Amino acid sequence: MPTQNKPTIYDVAKRAKVSITTVSRLLNTPDKVNPETRKLVMDAIDSLGFTPKAEARARAMRNTNRIGVITPFFTAPSFVQRLRGVASALSKANYELVIYPVDDMEHLQGYISSIPVMKNLDGLIIISLAIDSKDANRLYENGMQTVLIEYSHSALNSIVIDDAEGGRLAARYLIGKGHKRLAFLGDIEPPERYAIYPVKSRLHGFKEVLKEAGIELPKKYIRQAENRQDISIKAVHELLNVDNPPTAIFAASDVQAMSVMKVARQLKLKIPDDIAVIGFDDIDMAEYVDLTTIRQHLDESGRLAAEMVLARIKDPKRALQQIKLPLEFVERSTC
Amino acid sequence: MPTQNKPTIYDVAKRAKVSITTVSRLLNTPDKVNPETRKLVMDAIDSLGFTPKAEARARAMRNTNRIGVITPFFTAPSFVQRLRGVASALSKANYELVIYPVDDMEHLQGYISSIPVMKNLDGLIIISLAIDSKDANRLYENGMQTVLIEYSHSALNSIVIDDAEGGRLAARYLIGKGHKRLAFLGDIEPPERYAIYPVKSRLHGFKEVLKEAGIELPKKYIRQAENRQDISIKAVHELLNVDNPPTAIFAASDVQAMSVMKVARQLKLKIPDDIAVIGFDDIDMAEYVDLTTIRQHLDESGRLAAEMVLARIKDPKRALQQIKLPLEFVERSTC
DNA sequence: AGCTAAAATGAAAGCACTTTCAGTTTAACA
DNA sequence: TGTTAAACTGAAAGTGCTTTCATTTTAGCT
Missing domain, CATH: 3.40.50.2300 (Response regulator)
Structure with a gap:
């Protein structure tokens, strides 16, 4: 029997043969319900393993332990390598990695607008995408910790190369x-x-x-x-x-x-x-x-970006950083 | 002096002269609202400093619109290509892609045991990892829609090759x-x-x-x-x-x-x-x-896996599928 | 121009609870 | 015994948001 959805107060109420009101009241102002009824309801709650779902979710949502990465063509080798850096830093810190692939500017605008408002992310890394001042400021103002890679804006952290x-x-x-x-x-x-x-x-x-x-x-x-x-x-x-x-x-x-x-x-x-x-x-x-x-x-840029968001999540007062990563000539056999 | 209540989507909607539906939609599936409208609504949101109440969201939301992928070395080319397939299918369906990179079996066990309980995922794709019967059954019993790639178990969907x-x-x-x-x-x-x-x-x-x-x-x-x-x-x-x-x-x-x-x-x-x-x-x-x-x-396997979870999320009664994908000899110049 | 499919939108119906309010009981007291 | 206030309780009306569904608008074709 798959998909047994979590029990709601309705289930509890039915089981205890009371109204949902009583169940709710028991949970919120227990002293206002008769001890006998209380026992009845508690039994029902116990036997169903009931836990008020929405509340739990809301609580859980305060700190999501997730950081998002917005990137175009995330499967192109260079992007993948940046992601590898991000992923390794995040998994060490026990954060989830959510990927938002952007196929066109529409997508990007969508993500950028809703992410800071929804706040179901603790931090954000944006790779190789230009974002305008308004969006940057919104991210900043809503306290969404953000790092830009391959682009920069004065209100946000960034990592670029020369x-x-x-x-x-x-x-x-x-x-x-x-x-x-x-x-x-x-x-x-x-x-x-x-x-x-x-x-x-x-x-x-x-x-x-x-x-x-x-x-x-x-x-x-x-x-x-x-x-x-x-x-x-x-x-x-x-x-x-x-x-x-x-x-x-x-x-x-x-x-x-x-x-x-x-x-x-x-x-x-x-x-x-x-x-x-x-x-x-x-x-x-x-x-x-x-x-x-x-x-x-590449890996390094991703790792660094992840570490920067994590650091700022821990301590939001940290100063913004604009980092320029060095390049390196690698001599092999094609030249 | 006046009770400055937090703005709700109703306030935003009124300010932007749209329905609350549109506001909600902008926040959840931004690409489904017209860029001009989006701008209007975003302005309203910004000027009101609106932030949706997490618990209200949780209450109204029956699913998370997120599916997870558990995979080892997710940056190895072959894994990336599967992910590409997954991502393209998911983004069409407006699902978020959460990646759980597994570096060691510890990690895997952690994910596998917490994911079905937390239920902050609508579905799960597990690539190239063996999972034991106990875990498979837990996933099944908790109604977590799961597809295995490169491994199979009778309680779950799977995609393999010969x-x-x-x-x-x-x-x-x-x-x-x-x-x-x-x-x-x-x-x-x-x-x-x-x-x-x-x-x-x-x-x-x-x-x-x-x-x-x-x-x-x-x-x-x-x-x-x-x-x-x-x-x-x-x-x-x-x-x-x-x-x-x-x-x-x-x-x-x-x-x-x-x-x-x-x-x-x-x-x-x-x-x-x-x-x-x-x-x-x-x-x-x-x-x-x-x-x-x-x-x-590879791409196909990912796409298929994503489509399978999505299909089962929509209709959990769908029969389990165990798919064997065909191979193809590709003649080029090294042989 | 005429027709169709796709995109954009809002009204209204949820969702899982909380709160209000109008009863019932019960208990206490004259 | 009748009266009344306190203690309980449930129907129904919110709550702030999501989602479905029907409608309108637009775009893309002959």
């Missing part, structure tokens, strides 16, 4: 290796709804160093491509088919760098001799395929 | 290609705490076909290796260094197959000419690296 510096690192390294024809591949202008443009900054830094070195970055060497395999592959093909093709490609994500590698394999191009590749992120797979890349400590 | 058949598929294909020296790499005996042994079955099926074909599978061609890169790499090295090394390796997971590919690269072995590789799972990355593999529809 994207431009990432681009510079790649450019310097490639130039150091003697490359003259450098290309850039990335989701430079993602659908505006996410409203954050880290790749653009990476391109900026990349350009900057090239310029300093007197190397041109012609338009044909810059490819906008969404982070999907089919699209990236197509972009890489185009990139490698221009005349005087580049000798090195800086891909703004490891996944796209892997698309470059795939196309190179198809075209029987040797990596790194015919074409050098640098990725960005250092996802797990990068090591498997020996991809040279720029590591942004 | 692991042995997977092994057979690989063996047949490899034999068809003329290979005589076949090897097997996998986490055959994982730490007992998880207590499920799909890889063992894959090995069984693999062996079976070899035997029928009169091909031996000597011990030296069978490697136990945990699903970690360092360990797998070491195992592959050993495997390729025996005398008379195998010409083909069936790895029981794509991730391990990728380790094989990495070692082959290091040793300058050509794939598939010098060494053929077949993986298992067909994770996203398999396509990037052109890995021949056996697809077990």
Whole structure:
């Protein structure tokens, strides 16, 4: 016999052959009910294992021990790695992890509006999403402990990296290796709804160093491509088919760098001799395929974010933190 | 002086000139209300400083609209892909996704015993974990809608694949290609705490076909290796260094197959000419690296699991289902 | 323009209790 | 014995919210 719902005062009343009023009264002002009746009702309560549900729930809801993560494409490798960091920190602290995947801005707005009001979360981590001042302030005002990753706002904690510096690192390294024809591949202008443009900054830094070195970055060497395999592959093909093709490609994500590698394999191009590749992120797979890349400590960012919310839940008076995580050049065999 | 009672949704509704329904809806299923209306209502909420009373909510709510997923290493690619399936089904149905990562059996036991009692979950999906009869029955008796993936129990819904058949598929294909020296790499005996042994079955099926074909599978061609890169790499090295090394390796997971590919690269072995590789799972990355593999529809399994719990939440009288998902041989370039 | 499906909305019916209020009993006292 | 106040009790009316269902609006097609 499954699904035996918790007993209500109705069940108790029926069992004790009294009205629900009496049951309620017994629970709230016991001295106002006759001792004999009291005994009757108590027996019924005991035998049914009754516990006023709503009240318990309400009490339980004061401190939910749950923290939420709002993230787009939460199954993309880089997001997963951040989540891993979050999860490990949370599970140590015995907090539940609730995931709110956002497919579009609608979703995000929905979550952002209702979460701080509903308060059925103790804290919130928002990954790679822009949130406007009004929402940030609401989060702040309602005391929802929040950490932003890959975006920042003065009213909230945040963890970011120096994207431009990432681009510079790649450019310097490639130039150091003697490359003259450098290309850039990335989701430079993602659908505006996410409203954050880290790749653009990476391109900026990349350009900057090239310029300093007197190397041109012609338009044909810059490819906008969404982070999907089919699209990236197509972009890489185009990139490698221009005349005087580049000798090195800086891909703004490891996944796209892997698309470059795939196309190179198809075209029987040797990596790194015919074409050098640098990725960005250092996802797990990068090591498997020996991809040279720029590591942004993904796990770490998640762990840190989780620790920050937990710390602020414990002590809400803690100062806000705006953290910039360092990047690291990881030399492997594709470059 | 005046009794400044806390604002209720009625106040908000009046202020925003909508019905209380809309206010409630905004808070619970935000994407079901028009963005313009949303703005109106949010303004009212903000200006009134409205906060819903937890106990009133609890009272009126019969379900939590949350379903939980218990899973080990939830950031391993194959698990992530199942989660993706779960998440997409859930978000369509407006359910929250709570993740319970299990690092050790302690954790699992904790979750399993408290979840059905707490009832702050409408349903539960348990991935790749063995649960004993006692727990299964408790879940069943407490009416917690549960689906197991990669394990089964007669009291609960389950989704499994035919692991042995997977092994057979690989063996047949490899034999068809003329290979005589076949090897097997996998986490055959994982730490007992998880207590499920799909890889063992894959090995069984693999062996079976070899035997029928009169091909031996000597011990030296069978490697136990945990699903970690360092360990797998070491195992592959050993495997390729025996005398008379195998010409083909069936790895029981794509991730391990990728380790094989990495070692082959290091040793300058050509794939598939010098060494053929077949993986298992067909994770996203398999396509990037052109890995021949056996697809077990991971996303699908997650989606299905989610749909099953949702269906049973709606109609608890639905019959239990024990589903066996088909496998599919995916031919790419490593074999 | 005409038609249909989907999206957005509100009225009203719950939910699991609490409270009010109008009875009943009971007990005490004249 | 009749009267009355205190002690009990239950029907019904809230409580603040959710959810169903019917209606309206909008968008997408021929």
